[in-house]
Amino acid sequence: MLWANDSLTEDEILSFSHLNRTEILLASAADFTVALQFQTNPYETYIKRALIMQLLNFVDNALADYDRAIEVDSENPEAYYCRAELNFSKGLDFCNDYKKSIDLGGGINSEMEKGCK
Numbered sequence: 001m002l003w004a005n006d007s008l009t010e011d012e013i014l015s016f017s018h019l020n021r022t023e024i025l026l027a028s029a030a031d032f033t034v035a036l037q038f039q040t041n042p043y044e045t046y047i048k049r050a051l052i053m054q055l056l057n058f059v060d061n062a063l064a065d066y067d068r069a070i071e072v073d074s075e076n077p078e079a080y081y082c083r084a085e086l087n088f089s090k091g092l093d094f095c096n097d098y099k100k101s102i103d104l105g106g107g108i109n110s111e112m113e114k115g116c117k
Helices: 010-015 021-036 042-053 057-071 077-089 097-105 110-115
Strands: none
Touching: 021 042, 042 057, 042 077, 042 110, 057 077, 077 097, 097 110
């Protein structure tokens, strides 16, 4: 699995050189999908897979994973913030998630802050 190793050897890194960015991201997403089958608290895995989906511009998949992360831990501001940030970047409604993130102790984004006034 690409994400499972904390450190890769030079040979392992070079073995990925024939892959393009999309292939690496898709392989990473697949690894996270497998990992979800074995976790009792999959919050971080949903967040990481959502971020990958976001990078691939698979907006619906990313939003679904943020939703799943919130189902697992509704008191963590990170998923609300990330979902707000994605919706903001796509011109969709983001204020409720952004405000929830702030209420839970999440960080402030000056651009989103302006958009919610």
